[in-house]
Amino acid sequence: MAHIQRGKAWVSEKYVYAFDIIIQKFWTSAIDPAENAKWVMAGVDEQFNAENAFKNEGYTFIVAGHNFAGGGKSIEHVVTGMMGAGIQAVFADSFSRLQFRNATNYGLPFITCKDIVKHVKTGDELEFNPDTGIIKNLTTGFEAQALPVAPFVAEIASSGGLMEFIKRKIADGTAKDLR
Amino acid sequence: MPGMTITEKIMAQQSGRDSVRPAELVWTDIYTVMTMDYLGKQTFTALHELGKTEVFDKDRVICVSDHLVPPPTAQFATMLNEWREVVREHNITHFYDLGKQGIAHQIMVEQGHVLPGTVSIGTDSHANTYGAVGAVGNAVSVSDAAVAMAIGKCWFRVPESVKFHITGTWQPYVMGKDLSLHIMGMMHWNGHLIYKTLEFEGPAIHALSMAGRMTLCNMTVDLGAKNGIVAPDEVTKEYLKGRAKGDWSMIASDADAHYDAVYEVDVTNIGPTVAMPDKLDDIAPIEKVVGTKFNKAFVGTCTNGRLEDIAMIAKILEGKQVHRDVNFLLVPASTQVYLDALKAGYITTLVEAGVAVDTPSCAACAGIHTGVAGDGDIVLSAGNRNMKGRMGSKNAQIYLSSPAVVAASALTGVISDPREL
Numbered sequence: 001m002a003h004i005q006r007g008k009a010w011v012s013e014k015y016v017y018a019f020d021i022i023i024q025k026f027w028t029s030a031i032d033p034a035e036n037a038k039w040v041m042a043g044v045d046e047q048f049n050a051e052n053a054f055k056n057e058g059y060t061f062i063v064a065g066h067n068f069a070g071g072g073k074s075i076e077h078v079v080t081g082m083m084g085a086g087i088q089a090v091f092a093d094s095f096s097r098l099q100f101r102n103a104t105n106y107g108l109p110f111i112t113c114k115d116i117v118k119h120v121k122t123g124d125e126l127e128f129n130p131d132t133g134i135i136k137n138l139t140t141g142f143e144a145q146a147l148p149v150a151p152f153v154a155e156i157a158s159s160g161g162l163m164e165f166i167k168r169k170i171a172d173g174t175a176k177d178l179r
Numbered sequence: 180m181p182g183m184t185i186t187e188k189i190m191a192q193q194s195g196r197d198s199v200r201p202a203e204l205v206w207t208d209i210y211t212v213m214t215m216d217y218l219g220k221q222t223f224t225a226l227h228e229l230g231k232t233e234v235f236d237k238d239r240v241i242c243v244s245d246h247l248v249p250p251p252t253a254q255f256a257t258m259l260n261e262w263r264e265v266v267r268e269h270n271i272t273h274f275y276d277l278g279k280q281g282i283a284h285q286i287m288v289e290q291g292h293v294l295p296g297t298v299s300i301g302t303d304s305h306a307n308t309y310g311a312v313g314a315v316g317n318a319v320s321v322s323d324a325a326v327a328m329a330i331g332k333c334w335f336r337v338p339e340s341v342k343f344h345i346t347g348t349w350q351p352y353v354m355g356k357d358l359s360l361h362i363m364g365m366m367h368w369n370g371h372l373i374y375k376t377l378e379f380e381g382p383a384i385h386a387l388s389m390a391g392r393m394t395l396c397n398m399t400v401d402l403g404a405k406n407g408i409v410a411p412d413e414v415t416k417e418y419l420k421g422r423a424k425g426d427w428s429m430i431a432s433d434a435d436a437h438y439d440a441v442y443e444v445d446v447t448n449i450g451p452t453v454a455m456p457d458k459l460d461d462i463a464p465i466e467k468v469v470g471t472k473f474n475k476a477f478v479g480t481c482t483n484g485r486l487e488d489i490a491m492i493a494k495i496l497e498g499k500q501v502h503r504d505v506n507f508l509l510v511p512a513s514t515q516v517y518l519d520a521l522k523a524g525y526i527t528t529l530v531e532a533g534v535a536v537d538t539p540s541c542a543a544c545a546g547i548h549t550g551v552a553g554d555g556d557i558v559l560s561a562g563n564r565n566m567k568g569r570m571g572s573k574n575a576q577i578y579l580s581s582p583a584v585v586a587a588s589a590l591t592g593v594i595s596d597p598r599e600l
C-alpha cells in the first residue's frame with residue numbers, strides 16, 4: 001500500500017483554474033510529466049511564470065478552496081504537470097469533475113477536505129497518510145480527517161495511468177474483481 | 180447503519196457493497212455505455228489500446244450518430260464513414276445511424292437502454308439525462324468509456340446528494356424547462372453544486388411527464404452538478420412498459436438518508452422563465468424580458484426536442500403564422516419523436532405555420548451543424564447552453580427558454596408570454 005507522505009504545502013486562497021495551471025500555449029504539448037511541469041501554475045501567480053519556477057519551490061502538496069482546477073478544461077497536462085513538479089496529493093473543498101477524473105486516472109490523489117485551506121499556510125510542513133486519510137499540519141499541530149485514498153489510485157499511479165492499469169488487470173484476469 | 184439516498188444505494192448495489200459514503204471511490208458495474216459519431220472512433224481505438232478487440236457486451240454498447248448527421252461537410256462525411264466502419268467491425272447490436280438516428284441521450288432513454296437502479300455512461304456531457312428514469316447517468320472521457328467497453332465497469336466518486344423538494348401545481352404553459360431555469364437562477368453557478376447529485380422529488384415531480392424529467396436531469400450538468408435523478412414512480416413504470424431492454428425493480432431513497440442541503444420549490448409560483456445571453460445563471464422571469472426583439476427561433480436538442488415539446492409548440496402555432504422577421508427551426512430529438520409528431524399531425528401544423536423542420540440531430544446546438552447563428556443573430560432557443568459562440572458566431576446572442584415561450588414569441592417577433600396569447 002501507499003506510504004505516508006511528508007512535505008511542504010503550497011496554498012492558494014483564490015480559485016485555481018485548469019487553464020491557469022497550464023496556460024494556453026501548452027495545451028497542445030505532448031503528455032510528459034517532466035516537460036509539463038516546467039511551466040505549471042504559470043497563469044496562477046506571476047511568481048510561477050518562469051521556467052521550473054513552481055517545481056523549484058519543492059512543494060509536495062497543494063491546498064485549495066472550492067472548484068480546484070475548474071473552468072471546464074479537460075486537458076490532462078494539468079495533472080501530469082503537477083505530478084512532474086513533485087505534487088503527491090491535492091487537498092481542497094471541491095474539485096472540478098473533469099480534472100478529478102483525470103487526476104485519479106493518473107493516480108494523483110485529489111482529496112476532498114472541507115475548510116482545510118483555513119488551516120494551512122504556504123510553506124507549512126504536512127504529513128498525509130493515504131490509508132487512514134489523516135492530514136497533519138506538522139507546523140501548527142492541526143489535524144484533519146479526510147477519507148482514505150482508494151487503494152486502486154496508488155496502483156494506477158504505479159502502473160503509469162488508467163489504461164496501463166486496466167491493460168494489466170485484463171491480462172491477468174483480475175479486472176472483474178475491481179469494485 | 181444510517182439511511183442512503185437512491186444514488187448511494189445504486190452505487191452500493193452496483194459495486195457489490197452494503198453501503199457507500201459520499202467522496203468514496205468505487206468501481207461499479209455499467210449497464211450501458213453510449214458513444215457517438217463525434218468521439219466514437221477514438222473510443223474504439225482506446226479499447227484496442229487496452230488489448231481488446233471485442234466489447235464486454237455487444238447489446239450494451241450503444242452507438243449513435245447525432246452530432247454530424249447528415250454530414251454538412253466533406254470532413255464530417257469522412258468522419259462518419261470511419262465511424263460506421265468501426266461500429267460494423269465490432270458487431271454492435273444497437274447502432275442508430277442516419278435513418279434511425281437521434282440525439283444519443285434521447286435514444287438511450289426512449290429506446291429503453293437505461294434502467295432504474297443501474298449505472299449508464301456516455302462520452303458526452305449530457306449523459307446525466309438518464310437520471311430521469313432513476314438511473315445514475317454520467318458523462319465520461321473516451322478512456323473511461325473504453326475501459327467500460329472492455330470490462331463493463333467504471334470508477335466513480337460517490338457524490339454528495341442535494342435534495343430539491345418540489346411542490347405545488349404546474350401553471351398552464353409552464354414546463355420542466357422553466358423549473359430548470361428557475362433553479363439555475365436560484366442557485367447561481369458559484370460552484371457549490373460541484374460533484375453533487377441533485378435529487379428531484381415531491382408531488383410536482385410525480386406530476387411531471389418523462390419528457391419534463393429528462394429536461395430537468397439534462398440541465399443539472401449546466402448547473403455545475405454531477406448529475407440529477409428522479410426515483411422511479413408510476414410515470415416511470417408506464418413509460419418503461421414495452422420499452423425497457425431488461426428487468427428492473429423499484430428503488431428509492433431511505434427516509435433517513437443524509438443530504439448536503441434540501442431546497443424547497445413551489446412550482447405554483449413559477450411562470451415562464453428566460454436565461455439571458457452569455458450566462459446561464461442570469462435568469463429573468465418572462466415579465467422582465469417581454470418585448471425583446473429576436474430573429475431566430477430554435478426548438479430541438481437533448482433538452483427540449485421531445486414529442487411533448489413539439490405538441491406544445493403545435494398547440495400554440497396551430498392556424499397561425501410565424502412572424503415574418505423570425506426564422507423558426509424545429510429539429511426533433513430522434514427519429515421516433517419525428518415519426519410520432521408526424522402521425523399526430525404536429526409536423527403538418529408547424530410546416531403550415533411557417534416552421535422549418537429538419538431531420539433529427541444535435542443541429543445548431545453546438546454551433547457545428549444545421550441552423551448555426553451568424554453575426555448579429557439574436558436566437559431564442561429551447562436548448563441548454565447560451566455562452567458566447569455556442570451556436571456559431573461569437574457575435575450572436577442566445578436567450579434560452581421553454582418551447583412554449585419560443586413558439587409564443589415566434590408569433591410576435593419579440594419575446595412573449597405564452598399565457599397571454
Ligand code: SF4
Pocket residue numbers: 245282283303305480481482540541544545563
Ligand atoms: S443536443 Fe446539444 S447539448 Fe445535447 S448532446 Fe447534442 S450538442 Fe450536446
